[in-house]
Amino acid sequence: MDISVLEKEFEEVSLSGNAEESLALFYRVRDHLETGELRVEYKKEGEWMINSWVKSVILIGFRFGVIREYPGNPLSFYDKNTYPARAFSPDDNIRVVPGGTSVRSGAYVSKGTVIMPPSYINTGAYIDSGCMIDSHALVGSCAQVGKNVHISAASQIGGVLEPVNAMPVIIEDNVFIGGNCGIYEGTIIEDSAVIGTGVILNGSTPIYDNTTGDFLRKSGFMPLRVPAGAVVVAGSRPVRNGPGKDQGIHLYCPVIIKYRDQKTASSTSLEELLR
Numbered sequence: 001m002d003i004s005v006l007e008k009e010f011e012e013v014s015l016s017g018n019a020e021e022s023l024a025l026f027y028r029v030r031d032h033l034e035t036g037e038l039r040v041e042y043k044k045e046g047e048w049m050i051n052s053w054v055k056s057v058i059l060i061g062f063r064f065g066v067i068r069e070y071p072g073n074p075l076s077f078y079d080k081n082t083y084p085a086r087a088f089s090p091d092d093n094i095r096v097v098p099g100g101t102s103v104r105s106g107a108y109v110s111k112g113t114v115i116m117p118p119s120y121i122n123t124g125a126y127i128d129s130g131c132m133i134d135s136h137a138l139v140g141s142c143a144q145v146g147k148n149v150h151i152s153a154a155s156q157i158g159g160v161l162e163p164v165n166a167m168p169v170i171i172e173d174n175v176f177i178g179g180n181c182g183i184y185e186g187t188i189i190e191d192s193a194v195i196g197t198g199v200i201l202n203g204s205t206p207i208y209d210n211t212t213g214d215f216l217r218k219s220g221f222m223p224l225r226v227p228a229g230a231v232v233v234a235g236s237r238p239v240r241n242g243p244g245k246d247q248g249i250h251l252y253c254p255v256i257i258k259y260r261d262q263k264t265a266s267s268t269s270l271e272e273l274l275r
Contacts, residue, residue, distance in 0.1 A: 003038060010053050019064050026060045026082065033058075033124060034086065036108040040124050040142040041168055048144075048170055048188065055142060055164040058106060058124050083123060099135075107139075122159050128173070146173035146191075158184035158202075167223050186223040192260055193226045196233035199254050207232065209256040216256075229260040 006029060013021045032038035033054070040054050065080030086103040088094050094109050099117025103109060106123035112130040115121070119133045124142035127133070132150045139145060140159020151157065155177050160168040167186035171177070175189050178197035183189065185203040201207070203218040207226065218224045226232060235255035239245050258264075 006032070006038070007053050010057055014056070022060045023064050023082070026057055026064070029054065029057045030061065030082075030106045030123075033106045033126075034108055036110065036126065039108075039126050039144070041126075041144045041170060048167065050165060050167055052164040055124065055161060058142070058161065059164070061106070061123075116153075124161065124168075125159075134179075140169065142168035144168060144170045146171055146175065148173060149175045149177070151177045152179040152181070152197075154179055155181040156183070158182070160186055172228075185218075188223055188225045190226055190228040190230075192229045194231045194260060194264055195226070196231070198234045199232055200234075200252070201226065201232075201254060205252065205254065207254045207256060208235065208237065211256060211258060227256070227259075230256045231258050231260055231264055232256050 006025070009025055013025050029038065038054060040051050041048055042051065043049070061082035062080060065082030067078055068081040070077040070079065070084065083105050086105050086107065088096055093111040095114040097114070097116050101115050101117045101119045103115070103121040104123045107121045107125040109115070109121065109127045110129040113127055113133065114131070115133045116135045119135065119137045121127065121133070121139045122141040125139045125145070127139065127145045128147040130148040131145060133139065134151060134153040136154040137151045138156045139151070140157055141161045143157045143159060145151070145157065149171050157169050157171065160166050169183050169186060170188045171183070172189060172191040174192040175195070177183070177195045178199070180198050181195050182200040183195070184201065187201045187203070189195065195201070201224060203224055207216040207224070209216060216224065232254050235253050236250035237253040239249045239251060
C-alpha cells in the first residue's frame, strides 16, 4: 500500500466536499487501519509522528455515517452505519473471551492478544502483538499500544481524536499498567515502564522522580512522558501556599520510586501463565 496515494486522495476529497467520494476514501482507510498497514501514529527516527490526515478521515465516518440499528438478543445497539463492531475468526489468533467485549471497526488488534470481558477498543486504536486487555479496560480512539503490554482491570487509555493534530496516548512495548489507572491527554509511556495501581496521568499532572529529585511535566506541544523502565506509583505532595498549607492539604502527585529491575520484571510476569 502506498500511503502517500491515500493522503493525496484525502486532500482532493477535502477540497471537493463530495459525500460519496469521502465515504469511499473513508472505507478504504478504515480497512487499512484494521489490517495495521496504516496507523494514526508512527515512529520515525525515535520520535512519534502524527498522521493527522488519518484522524480527519476517521471523522469523515462520523460526519457522513447515519444511525442504524444493530439488532441483538437480548440487547440491540444504535450507532453510525460506518462504525459497526469488528468480527474476528480463529485464524486471527486473538482471544475475545465471552462477556460483553466490543472492538469497533477501524481498530487494529494483533495476533496473540487476549481481551477479557467486558472491554472496549475504539476506532483508530492500534494494539500490537501479545497484549492483555483485562476486564473493564478501555482503549480509546487512536490510542497506540505496543507489544506485550498488560492493561489491567478497570484501567482506561484515553482517546484523542480531536483536534486532529493532537497526539494520542501512546503505550510503548513491554509496559505494565496496574488496575484502575487512567492515562490521558496524549501521555507517552515509554518502553518497559510499570504504572502502579490507581495512578492517573494527564497533561496537567507533574510526575516526581524520587531517584533524581526532578519533576517531569508536559511542556508546550510536548506531551507528558514516563521514562523507559520507570516504576510509577500514586503519591502526593504538600500544598506550599494558601490556607491549605496550614491545614496540611496535599495534592495528588504520581511518583517514580525506582527504575525497573529483575524483581519488578518477575512481579509483572503473571500474565505469561494465562496465555
